[in-house]
Amino acid sequence: MDKAIIIENLSKMYKNNRGIHDINLEIDRGEIFGFLGPNGAGKTTTMKIMVGLMKADKGDVILNGYRISKDYEKAMKKVGCIVESVNPFSYLTAYENMKLCGRFNNDVDGARIDECLEITGLIKYKNEKIKHYSLGMKQRIGIAMAILSNPEVLILDEPLNGLDVEGMVEMRKLILNLSEQHKTTFFISSHLIHDIELTCNKVGILYNGKLLGVDSTHNILKNYSSLENYYLSEVI
Template sequence: MDKVIEIKNLTKVYKNGRGIKDINLDIHKGDIFGFLGPNGAGKTTAMKVMTGLVKPDSGDVKINGFSIFEDFEKAMEKVGCIVETAEAYPYLTAYENLKQFSRYYKDVDDNRIDEVLELTGILKYKNEKPRKFSLGMKQRLGISAAILGRPEVVVLDEPLNGLDVEGMISMRNIIKNLAEKERTTFFISSHLIHDVELTCTSIGVLYNGRMINVDSTKNILKNYATLENYFVSEVERNGRF
């Protein structure tokens, strides 16, 4: 299997002692990787380092074989992401926002814009401005922007935040379909254990900035009734609960 994301000895510790410590991780093409952990575990810090938004204390991240720190443009060329919050120009319509973003990509036309708006369920709102959108609709627009350029890797920080039940189901299906049909690789952080269980093919548990364990969802559910049981067991086993 092709390694798409390689994280080696990644460390970033802030003055308050929080952050991530010595993370090692390999993610393969078509995986839906779930970065599971409570708020404050270090998930967003890791994703900021992965996408070049924060400089680490040590370690490296390679995407498609290119180091984020030595060859940033090539590493990020085929990556779409949302880290922390989905941002948009409030004075432009949903369509105009994506039209603006399309300038960064080749072969993204109006048909592609309509396609991603349809995929995320907001095509009928394409001519409305996001300042009028609910949190869930803003999140859908952010997902539209993240997948607009047909990326090979998509990094999503808490992608289900603000979505209602119908929206969560829809977003899970979008992620699964892209992974299955287009072999898109997803790196998803969340503290919503149930949604990670239903969405992700492999899971890494992050606790107090350290990676406790990584395993496939299939293997985990062979041995535990639920992902929540696995999470509690792993945290207790490592003496951190």
């Protein structure tokens, strides 16, 4: 299988002795990978290193065949991401924010912006200012921005955070559709076990900065009644 993401011996330690230790991981193209762990486990640290927002102490990340340490621009060329939080300009409309986001990409025009807003269910509100958006709508505009350049890999930090039940269902559908129709590879961090179980076809558990187990959701559910039981068996 073609590997979309390879993480090699990734480590990063903070002064308080927290961080990530020797993470190794391979994700095939088109997979929806769930990075599961409690708050403070090191998920965001890993993702910041993956997209070049932080430097690792040791190890490297390969995205679409390019190392972020040597070929950062090529590695990130077909990658979309949301790390930590979505902060669109509140005084601009959704459409204006998207236009601003796409200004560095020659392939992004009005039609592509409308297409992304359609995919994320925001086309009706494209001329509404972001300050009037709910939290769920802000999460969706974040996804719309992340998919604007038609990326092959999407790295999303807690994309279901703050969404109501309806918003979560819509976000899950959106992720599954992009995976099926566009073969988009997803790397999704979350502490919401149920949503990871329903959305991802491969799961890795990060606990105290260490990657404890990686397996397909299918295999896990063959051996355990739920992802929650598997998680507890790994961490306790």
